[in-house]
Amino acid sequence: NGRSALHLDHRGSPGQLWQTIKAEARRDAEAEPVLASHLHMTILAQKSFAKSMAFTLANKLSSPTLLGTQLTRLISDAYSDDETILQACIADILAVLDRDPACDSVIQCMLNFKGFQALQCYRIAHWLWQSGRKTLALMIQSQVSGVFHVDIHPAAQVGQGVLLDHATGVVIGETAVVGDNVSMLHHVTLGGSGTGSGIRHPHIGHGVLIGAGVSVLGNVFVGYDSKIGAGSVVVTDLPPQCVAVGVPARVIKQKCDREP
Amino acid sequence: NGRSALHLDHRGSPGQLWQTIKAEARRDAEAEPVLASHLHMTILAQKSFAKSMAFTLANKLSSPTLLGTQLTRLISDAYSDDETILQACIADILAVLDRDPACDSVIQCMLNFKGFQALQCYRIAHWLWQSGRKTLALMIQSQVSGVFHVDIHPAAQVGQGVLLDHATGVVIGETAVVGDNVSMLHHVTLGGSGTGSGIRHPHIGHGVLIGAGVSVLGNVFVGYDSKIGAGSVVVTDLPPQCVAVGVPARVIKQKCDREP
Amino acid sequence: NGRSALHLDHRGSPGQLWQTIKAEARRDAEAEPVLASHLHMTILAQKSFAKSMAFTLANKLSSPTLLGTQLTRLISDAYSDDETILQACIADILAVLDRDPACDSVIQCMLNFKGFQALQCYRIAHWLWQSGRKTLALMIQSQVSGVFHVDIHPAAQVGQGVLLDHATGVVIGETAVVGDNVSMLHHVTLGGSGTGSGIRHPHIGHGVLIGAGVSVLGNVFVGYDSKIGAGSVVVTDLPPQCVAVGVPARVIKQKCDREP
Incomplete structure (x- = not known):
């Protein structure tokens, strides 16, 4: 091709x-x-x-x-x-x-x-x-x-090799950090916890894949190469190389292969 | 009127x-x-x-x-x-x-x-x-x-008599099929499973009603006249004339009437 | 500042x-x-x-x-x-x-x-x-x-002191009522129940906070100062001063303080 x-x-x-x-x-x-x-x-x-x-x-x-x-x-x-x-x-x-x-x-x-x-x-x-x-x-x-x-606060830190697929409705807050080689679908929110000062948005590790409609909220950390299923709401830290789904998100697979 | x-x-x-x-x-x-x-x-x-x-x-x-x-x-x-x-x-x-x-x-x-x-x-x-x-x-x-x-891939196949209500954020992927007389609200995703070739998007039967914020993902089939509740994530086939809700979606009613 | x-x-x-x-x-x-x-x-x-x-x-x-x-x-x-x-x-x-x-x-x-x-x-x-x-x-x-x-029907009734944060994808239907001092994030839907006449959209009380991606559907009432977590789907009345989350939303906290 x-x-x-x-x-x-x-x-x-x-x-x-x-x-x-x-x-x-x-x-x-x-x-x-x-x-x-x-x-x-x-x-x-x-x-x-x-x-x-x-x-x-x-x-x-x-x-x-x-x-x-x-x-x-x-x-x-x-x-x-x-x-x-x-x-x-x-x-x-x-x-x-x-x-x-x-x-x-x-x-x-x-x-x-x-x-x-x-x-x-x-x-x-x-x-x-x-x-x-x-x-x-x-x-x-x-x-x-x-x-x-797409609403990305200019103070947010976004790595390179990043894919925003379809992109409608993506919101990335002021103190968020997005690692290299992250992929995220449309309607993804890296949002605030509601508390007014300091770090109030997520840190997304390298290589993470975030499905459509996912909200990751507050000062939480998502480990490298993890995958978050569509529609999930993440309010706690996630380990690296896991798969998490649900509202609120639960880890359903640990140390997954990169191509499950 | x-x-x-x-x-x-x-x-x-x-x-x-x-x-x-x-x-x-x-x-x-x-x-x-x-x-x-x-x-x-x-x-x-x-x-x-x-x-x-x-x-x-x-x-x-x-x-x-x-x-x-x-x-x-x-x-x-x-x-x-x-x-x-x-x-x-x-x-x-x-x-x-x-x-x-x-x-x-x-x-x-x-x-x-x-x-x-x-x-x-x-x-x-x-x-x-x-x-x-x-x-x-x-x-x-x-x-x-x-x-x-609204992001509809030009290769997708969409029937007639279709209603996209409010419409912000609708995404319909390359190999998706949407039947006649389907209604879908805003933020509906007919998305890919992540595997890179062949049919990787859903087939939505005739007369299906898809609520706001629903994601239907991968090569799954949704039977005719079914209804999918707002915010649901569908990753498996659904029978015809059912009502399904949740993350992931479960069938809560079978062979429902057309006007419940 | x-x-x-x-x-x-x-x-x-x-x-x-x-x-x-x-x-x-x-x-x-x-x-x-x-x-x-x-x-x-x-x-x-x-x-x-x-x-x-x-x-x-x-x-x-x-x-x-x-x-x-x-x-x-x-x-x-x-x-x-x-x-x-x-x-x-x-x-x-x-x-x-x-x-x-x-x-x-x-x-x-x-x-x-x-x-x-x-x-x-x-x-x-x-x-x-x-x-x-x-x-x-x-x-x-x-x-x-x-x-x-942002899609707000002109017949809807929206109070004052209202915040639509980020705002992409907000939908507020024809018979909805939104009280004073309500805050809502992006992708919030105050949507219809599907029945064709009379009041078919929610009534949101004063001071309510609605998280990203929430759908409130049908003729339901959300009591004053309540908070609805991101990604929730609300299809029943909620009391005042509560916290509700999930699909469908459940009350996880009653009579909460205004600043939890």
């Missing part, structure tokens, strides 16, 4: 990835003229992967009072200032290609997946927050919630 | 339906001048039900890079090429009027209900997918998720 | 609140020039709190067929005609500042919080509904669902 044909691997540099993306865009623009203008503006007329991402995200977030050109410059500045933002973005693309059976090209993820796009916007808001520009960070959080239906 | 006054019945032709719609639009434009321009553009200036639907959906889906005029032509082409698409659309309108107590006119469904509009856009994306135009089909899926907060 | 510095209290008049809002806007526009145009248009160029709210909401709800200028005039008319609408709006702002630890300025609530904005739009739709302008009320309900992902 398209995925293997493109010879993408986990060591792909931004330069290699960009060649793949342009090849995909040329192929799709030729096969589907209705999309030619869209693909030209977002990919083929852009000078680099960073420029293409900045243009694509800015276009989605722009409003009559926050212009696309301002946002494009802001996102480009973030990418220039902190190269780990773009590294995380590439890791997120590879995560989608690896883990989402419905995705078989890079541009499908880049241009079509609102979970991916929302996460990249969060990474910009997080950079602003850390730079002390909290008002703008919070305004971008609000635009992301409006445009992508 | 308005509903009975309009003498709509299940044998209504597109022509009869169109007369009803125009009468409703004239009545509402006269009663509420603020809406006159809206009703003129979407209904009164249009030449047929098909043209009016195409214009309305295209207007919602359009973006700076995918223009409303292109989308209007595309949707009109779909309606001309496969007349079952418009038949299904009319069956969906009648389903809303029959089953949603909060709806008492055709134009309320046509112009205001995002679940109905998202479903009609899916029908266009499904036509594109079957015609081999997968890139455009996936792009429309993405726009539908962005605009209506 | 900013909250205490602004000396806002529960007896704040619209005039005092407006001075606070303008001071915040000047401070933020100076600190973050990217936002200066946004803050100028929505706050600093406006003549009063009512004008600023009307402009902000109209801008969000506007579409090619329902213009911002028309909506600004409509909302201003509502505020002039019924002063309790703006009183409720101010009570809602104070509720956000009191109860949401992630909010520490009035303009953050006014400009960024879609739950707050959706609730203010509902208040306009409710005024239209009560004035007999049902078609326009339903059209605004639809726009609110499209723009803010």
Whole structure:
């Protein structure tokens, strides 16, 4: 299929990835003229992967009072200032290609997946927050919630290689920590315990898979590589490599294989 | 009320339906001048039900890079090429009027209900997918998720007379099958089992009613006319004409009457 | 922090609140020039709190067929005609500042919080509904669902000092009643029982807190100051001052303290 044909691997540099993306865009623009203008503006007329991402995200977030050109410059500045933002973005693309059976090209993820796009916007808001520009960070959080239906507080810490699948209704609170290679479905809440100060949101370990509609609430820890079944409510710590389900969630399997 | 006054019945032709719609639009434009321009553009200036639907959906889906005029032509082409698409659309309108107590006119469904509009856009994306135009089909899926907060894979098979009520957060996966006359509330997921190939999504029988926030996961079968209570998680087959509730869902009533 | 510095209290008049809002806007526009145009248009160029709210909401709800200028005039008319609408709006702002630890300025609530904005739009739709302008009320309900992902029927009765936190996916049905000082998280459904006439939605008492993903279904009553845990499904009456959790919800604590 398209995925293997493109010879993408986990060591792909931004330069290699960009060649793949342009090849995909040329192929799709030729096969589907209705999309030619869209693909030209977002990919083929852009000078680099960073420029293409900045243009694509800015276009989605722009409003009559926050212009696309301002946002494009802001996102480009973030990418220039902190190269780990773009590294995380590439890791997120590879995560989608690896883990989402419905995705078989890079541009499908880049241009079509609102979970991916929302996460990249969060990474910009997080950079602003850390730079002390909290008002703008919070305004971008609000635009992301409006445009992508994903509400991630800019102070939250989210690792790389993260997949937000379908994404509608995801909420990640101010003091939450999300490890690398976490996958979460739509309607997942990493929410507060209701107490007003200190760490009041969950810490999700590396490699955790969180099913649709799950709420993890309060200052709880979910161990690495665990899986939480759809619709569960987690209010206590979970060990690593377990499977937990239910309201409230109970561990139904310990030290499970990675592919049960 | 308005509903009975309009003498709509299940044998209504597109022509009869169109007369009803125009009468409703004239009545509402006269009663509420603020809406006159809206009703003129979407209904009164249009030449047929098909043209009016195409214009309305295209207007919602359009973006700076995918223009409303292109989308209007595309949707009109779909309606001309496969007349079952418009038949299904009319069956969906009648389903809303029959089953949603909060709806008492055709134009309320046509112009205001995002679940109905998202479903009609899916029908266009499904036509594109079957015609081999997968890139455009996936792009429309993405726009539908962005605009209506409903994510239906274009390869999914959805019957006619289907009601998506409120609709925010509905997700229907690539290999899912939804029968005729199914009703589902918001936040319903017909999701994957996590295994990567073959049929990995549910088959929902005719006449099933799925409550708010329900997840049905994996290659499971839900028998005709069954009802699944709000917040349930279904991971096993359900018999026909039953009531199931809980996490995981258990059958609490067998062979129930259709109107319990 | 900013909250205490602004000396806002529960007896704040619209005039005092407006001075606070303008001071915040000047401070933020100076600190973050990217936002200066946004803050100028929505706050600093406006003549009063009512004008600023009307402009902000109209801008969000506007579409090619329902213009911002028309909506600004409509909302201003509502505020002039019924002063309790703006009183409720101010009570809602104070509720956000009191109860949401992630909010520490009035303009953050006014400009960024879609739950707050959706609730203010509902208040306009409710005024239209009560004035007999049902078609326009339903059209605004639809726009609110499209723009803010919150679906409140204009006939529902919602008290003041109400917080919709995160807000994605909230659904409140036609015959629902929501008391004063209620807080609800995202994905909360106050839904119908399926029977077609009379009161078919819940009555939520004053001061109730409803967690993320909760469904309260049918003509049930939830007593004052009760708390319903995330993911619960409530299908029976709940007493006042209790804590209830689960699918279906069971009372796990009676006559709890207000701050457990």
